[in-house]
Amino acid sequence: MDYDYLTGLRSNHPAWRLLNAEHAPLVIGFLHRTFIRPNVRASSEEELAAQLDDYLHHLRERLGEAAFPRQAKEYLNDWAGDTRGWLRRYYPPDSDEPHFDLSSACEQAVQWLAGLDRRPFVGAESRIRLVFDLLREIAHETESDPAARIAELERRRDAIDEAIARVDAGRLxxxxxxxxRERVLQIADTARALLADFRQVEQNFRDLDRQVRDRIATWDGSKGEILDEVFGESDD
Structure with missing residues (x-):
């Protein structure tokens, strides 16, 4: 990451725009409360506007009516606009009501800010266990010596037999x-990360679709050639 890259990122990336926004505490606080914390995938416009109305009401009680003068739907549509890019506004199949979901960039910014908060409980054991489990899996699945594989499987069998014997003896x-508690927190973190991954995959497909459409508009060759070129670049 050099100076020019970061300058462009600061100007064009929705996540950076969100962090620089005048009302960033409003946007981030509401979206974290509505999407991230409950791990919600999407919300209808009416439902989300009602939640934002309630959120704005409590803020205006403390900060005054002039603090956030616009209507909830105006804020939502603004946050979903091209100049913001913090929400994705779309119509689900068989529905004529618009729905909203976090953009991948917005989620990255919100999750980064959430990570700045000092956690009173940091569970390292489950993460360390996961690392060692993955290392063992890699070592086992890449082992080409049959004797070594059999020895590892026999070791696992002996460990299972010992565990069964302890249970039979009443030693649970x-x-x-x-x-x-550590495992539960890891499950919650993993679930949020999975949802973020799904949003990123969807965004990647939308970006690819836009790229293909732009190329097709000015392409003189065959459809197969343009697809080979686009997907070839995506694989690099």
Whole structure:
């Protein structure tokens, strides 16, 4: 990342625009409360506008009516506009009511800010366990020596037999409350990350579709050639 790249990113990327926005606390606070914290995928315009109306009402009670003078739907449509890019406004199949979802860029900004908050509980054990599990999986699945693979499988079998024997003897190994809490937090973090991944994949497809349409508009060759060129660039 050099100076010119970061300058362009600051001017053009929706996430950076959001962080620089005058009403960033309003936008980020509401979108985090509405989408990120409950892990919501999308919301209808009426439902989201009602939630924003309620959010604005409480803010105006503290800050005055002039703090945020526009109507909720005006804010939503502004946040979904091309100059903002923080929400995606679309019509689901078989519905004539617009719906809203976070844009991938907006989610990145909100999640980054959420990560700045010092967490009172940091669970490292489950992450370390995951790293070692992945390393063991890589080592096992790339092992080309049959004898080594058999030895590893026999080791796992012996460990399972020992666990069964402990249960038969009434020695149940239960998670400590701290361990359980750590796993639950990891599940929640993973679920949010998956939703962010889905949004990013959708955005990638929309960007690719726009790129193909732009190329087709000025392309003189065959359709196969333009598709080969576009998908070839995407694979690089």
């Amino acid at each position: 190994m239960l998670m400590e409350p701290t361990q359980l």
